[in-house]
């Protein structure tokens with residue numbers, strides 16, 4: 001493997017841009033009003049989802065940008081400009097742009113419970129949103145309540161706890177952005193580990209007059225994966241030795257090692273994979289029974305749907321995968337524990353899940369994108385026409401051509417997953433044939449999606 | 455520049471190239487078609503909030519089909535992906551279109567008139583059989599799996 005990385009921050013203009021305190025503030029000053037408008041239109045605008053700015057901009061425009069562009073190509077870039085933690089962070093800092101002397105934060109400073117310092121809470125939060133997704137995605141008022149709840153919760157946690165506890169441990173979106181950001185061809189890393197070791201003050205973690213200690217509770221020198229780096233660039237500002245850079249790298253580099261793989265992250269991968277399949281069937285399939293059951297919250301049909309949905313996410317799909325890894329150990333006299341084998345192989349679902357989400361997104365985003373022109377001119381659905389586009393008719397872009405994008409994307413993910421499965425067998429020091437059950441699982445999943453879409 | 459590739463690397467390069475070639479071959483590979491005399495069908499599709507009935511329709515490639523869209527409870531549309539067919543029906547006022555199904559594969563049809571909460575997910579499927587695109591996609595996948603195994607096996 002080549003170890004060449006291109007350091008983007010070695011260009012002075014890039015460096016200046018990324019260390020400017022104005023850049024993140026400016027970006028949030030754009031995303032926050034849009035976010036607030038999405039809440040307001042959801043609360044007070046038309047109940048017709050396809051005419052409501054909140055629904056269209058969050059679940060079509062933002063979602064497409066996030067899963068098709070930002071996460072695969074820029075990792076957690078979204079987290080650096082996300083409006084949800086912004087008000088809480090400004091309150092913590094009692095500053096909008098400039099930093100406080102010593103990077104001091106105003107907060108009750110409570111320590112987040114140790115047992116919750118993992119992403120199980122994020123797994124649960126995502127599942128909770130996913131379970132009601134048919135309602136959330138289509139009902140502006142409910143959608144707005146969810147967004148409002150998130151921003152209030154983020155403010156509350158900013159007051160109670162140190163730094164960005166909400167982003168790191170609670171945000172339902174943050175969990176999968178982190179998991180999939182390992183695929184991105186970009187990373188924030190220290191340049192020379194020795195410099196960090198001899199640096200006693202650790203201003204990157206503690207904060208200094210130049211900026212705040214890592215809001216994501218990460219010690220930059222320990223970064224070996226993108227998962228929990230929010231790309232906020234504070235460490236680049238607080239490092240007195242100019243030892244932090246942003247690098248271009250081989251895509252998926254974080255997934256080449258099996259070091260530090262965890263059960264909570266493995267479950268995130270299962271949940272994401274299962275949901276991509278479930279949505280492809282329930283939302284985009286021709287079976288109205290599933291859609292109506294998922295929508296009719298509280299009815300017997302919904303309870304059946306909810307039970308099946310949760311069972312698929314937490315038991316059935318992980319169970320099938322577990323059977324595959326059990327078989328893998330039988331095939332290879334693996335000396336590692338079943339749990340470790342299971343967890344390490346589960347990460348092959350990272351590229352597989354990301355492409356499944358891309359395929360699902362491609363299927364509905366382009367055909368519904370033209371609603372964006374209407375709601376830009378008439379965000380509340382009150383008959384406004386701000387930019388003259390309110391009456392543009394629904395035009396399905398790329399209709400009938402989605403499969404030409406979906407098939408190659410699904411294949412790229414499958415091939416990456418196969419590569420990772422063989423690498424995992426190799427890293428466990430067992431014959432490559434041990435990876436075959438997992439390879440079969442991945443191939444079967446891809447065939448299932450192809451059958452649904454092609 | 456050193457053009458003398460190490461042996462293992464050369465082998466992997468060969469596998470990668472031949473896999474890509476085989477995948478492309480699967481796109482253009484002539485598949486046997488059985489003799490079939492096209493038929494003419496009239497398909498009655500009922501649209502209600504938020505479903506088409508039937509939701510899933512199978513015909514053969516070359517068939518001439520007439521879709522009669524009946525709206526049961528509100529104004530609904532039917533936009534057929536890939537064929538650029540768009541119908542709008544009001545309750546008591548059906549709409550119809552006739553065309554030759556000359557493209558094979560799976561085509562989603564969606565409501566084209568905003569009709570309520572689940573409108574974006576009011577989706578049905580027209581299967582124009584035989585589903586050659588699916589057969590090709592599966593062939594490409596098979597090539598990809600074999601190629602990836604050979605490439606990463608080392």
Ligand SMILES: [Cu+2]
Pocket residue numbers: 501502503504529530531565566567568569573576
């Ligand atoms: Cu409709």
